[in-house]
Amino acid sequence: MSITTTTLTRTAGLSAVAAGLLFIGIQINHPHLDATFATTAEYTIRQSLKIAMAVLSLIGITGMYLPHVKKMGVLGLLGYLVFGTGYLIMMSVEVIGAVVIPTLATRAPAYVNDVFAVATGGHASGDIGHFQLLNAASGLTYIAGGVLFGIALFRAGVLARWASAVLALGTAATIAIPLLPMVNERLFALPTGVALIGLGSSLWRKQHTASATARREAGMTLGSGVK
Template sequence: MPITTTKLTRWAGLSAVAAGLLFIGVQINHPHLDAGFATTTEYTVRQTLKVLMSGLSLAGITGMYLRQVKQAGVLGLVGYLVFAAGYLIMTSVEVIGAVVLPTLARTDPGYVNDVFAMVLGEQVNGDIGLFPVLNIASALTFLGGGLLFGIALFRAKVLARWAAALLAIGSVATLAIPLLPQVNERLFALPTGVALVGLGYSLWSGLRTRAALPLSGTVGPAAAPEAVK
């Protein structure tokens, strides 16, 4: 089976859809993060899915950007680079959470509880090294990149504009988490997840429809050589 740009882009669309569904799915009935939970099988499964989600998201937004390089302009490039950096940092954090924290939870549960407290915006009592810096970098690039990339996609008018707007709005909405302590913060992940599904489907279906259409400007049978004067 030949590998073409169209096929790769359509696979990127499916990757975005899968990433959005995973992003929503891992939030459902998520237990409280602590050292005890980090030693369970459920934690390992959820972290593995988060790593997969991050990788699929990166593939998805790459396909979105390449589909509309010209239309997205400089804002699209900046938004993509910042958003991609956010997903790369997120991937590294989730990998650490999947392969390092479960072991530390058994030998140094206080450290793990402090790491989770940082993630949840709670008080950190011990020294967790440069984790706070990594957490801030992840938040800034993910939220800032989502906002810029969403605006660029909306202006490009290539993919579903409602999904692009939802991506931008969802990124900004997460800033309200500290102001709404009574609201489950995991609900703020839903707009981004839905936006990824919408944009991914738009990317996939748009190319699918385009491939099914007949070529424009099709002409009839070529004239015989002798008929040409």
């Protein structure tokens, strides 16, 4: 199979769909994060899926942006860079969670509990070092990038506009997590997951249609040349 721009873009679309499904699936029946849970096999599996989700999301938004660079303009570039940075930081946080946290959970459970508290929108009772800044950077770039990228996609009209709007609104809504302690913070991941599924499927369909049109036109051209 030859590797073409169309093939890569369609793969990016499927990656975004997979990322959205993972983002939603990970939230289902997610146990409370604490030092005890961090030593379980379920925790390791969920962390691995979160890493995969971040990687697939980054592939997905790259495929959404690159074919539409001109139409998305400066806002699209800024949104892609910030959103991409958000997913890179998110991936690094999840890698730390998968590799480092389980070991610390048995040696320094209080520290691990504070890390989890901050990661879920709460406050640490002790000093967690630079993780506080890393978590803040992750949240800021994810929210700002999602809003900018969603708006740029909506304005350009290159993919499903409803999904673009959901992406912008869904990521912006996560700001409310610390303000609504009575609401399960994991519910705020659902709009972004749905948006990724919608945008990814829209990207895949668009490339599939373009590929079919190109093959049809090529056949017509070849047929017209036969004497």
